[in-house]
Amino acid sequence: MKFIVCVKQVPDTSGVVAVKADGTMDRSRMATITNPDDLNAVEAALALKDQNPEAKVIVVSMGPAPAEGMLRELLAMGCDEAVLVSGREFGGSDTFATSQIIAAAIAHIGLDEDDIIFCGRQAIDGDTAQVGPQIAEKLDLPQVTYAIDLKLEGDKLIVRRQLEDGYMTIETSLPCLVTCIKELNVPRYMTVKGILESFSKPYQVFDYNELKDEPLIELDTIGLKGSPTNVYKSFSPPLKGAGVILDGSPAESVEKLFAALTEKHII
């Protein structure tokens, strides 16, 4: 039994966000973090492992070499093995190509009858929430997105899936893919023991050569060339022209406000 968790390293968009003159992000000037939802995905896997100690938790990330630091931290949290998928051929991938490559990496690791793949719902940089369902499609697995609760019952996984106006409870066969949101759990911290052990845990890098014989990997399904979508233009969002500050005592400023709103027929 394996729990494979897909984890992305992302720029911290809640901190300083650096935009270059051409409208693209200057990632080199931004701090990187583990994508928040992905920490919930890791916690979901570790919690299931707590109940099924024979299971193995493998974290998989596609990205440049520095993502190794993040993967080591996840090993220190308690994950058993880490795989970094990295190669020039993979650069510029949209979600179609990204999911193609990650699906190939998972196929390369090998999927058993009782395995579960965990993803975050959404990465805070690309913000698409598409990679999880697309990995599931490419591996022909059932998917459950927006998980807020899950339990393993025999050979079935019971997942509570969040909806805007409530929730749905879904039973799925294994293997399957689940995308996790922050309501699911509270991620644990690394322990000192975990940090010490993390350096002796298996860590592998899959480059293009390692994966090229996987049926999913073809030059026209990966990287920029294999991406159906292209960025046509990108730009900073508009700032509304600064408005009017209404000063004076509370009574005066509120009077000014309602006078302006009445004059403009807003109320």
Added chain:
Amino acid sequence: MVKFENTNPADFHGVWVFCEQRGGEVNPTAYELLSEGRKLADDLGVELCGLLLGDNVKDLAPAFGGYGADRVLVCEDPLLKEYTTDAYAKVLCDMVMEHKPEVVLIGATNIGRDLGPRCAARLHTGLTADCTHLDVDVAKYKEFLKSTSTMDVEKMQWDMSDKGLKMTRPAFGGHLMATIICPRFRPQMSTVRPGVMQCAPFDQAKADACKVELCPVTLSESDLKTKVLEVVKEAKSAVDLIGAEVVVCVGFGISKDVKTGIELAQQLADALGGVVGASRAVVDAGWLDASHQVGQTGKTVRPKIYIALGISGAIQHKSGMQDSECIIAVNQNGDAPIFEIANYGIVGDLFKIVPEMIEQLKK
């Protein structure tokens, strides 16, 4: 699986809208997307078609005509009663492969964002996530850029004959806008953020003229690897943020007296005929439930009047309300970023300002 030939745009015609329903209730995104789809179909000179999946749902179809659909394709099957990824993805993909639309729009609801990527992957095409603006006509796209960016649009090179779908969306938590295209594959697919596209007025004559077609469905139990055990609607009075004309939104600035702060907001909302929203800080603190949250991970609203009380104006909050027609901000910190987008600002203590507003509105 059958190979779907989709690299020749000339084979694909028409704009489709996936009309989401749950338990026989139409999701408002269906009407919003049909209204928007109508404009795209007119610019392309093609048909606008609604796609409706469910069990016993065909009576919902004519209304789609009232929002712009020329035709509605209805797929009915007992296995489509509750949404499951497997059943809905199969039927949607089968329909696309058979009818070959050039554009497919799906509401970016929790269901749409489950279904869209699954289908795009199966159809081998691109999907643009959570769009807030769509164009096919280059001249219109240029106008859009002029009004929303600082780019020197006239100095750029344009192919005015390009009729590809230009799908604009926020990324990086709203710090960046990107326009995405899908030039090589069809259909061009996008999920569209709920509450962003404006509904056209309902047109009874168009509803009467709309063609409704029942389409055959090939679906069996063995196609479904998941089972829906229950669907629970949370009974708590979910606020209708998206439909409201006035939203009074409270932020962490109410922290010194949460109960009074929420009461004041409610009274102000009542006086203006509106509803109460909240920033994520308020929801995370457990002061109001998540159905109130406005912003990137909450709801997008564009009311006539948006009043921010004690909200700093983080980018993730702004991205959910910055298109409101009139933004009024009350914050004791004159440097709060919310003032950058507010039409009217009052620097002061909300616990003093709001009672004054309620008082003056009573007169």
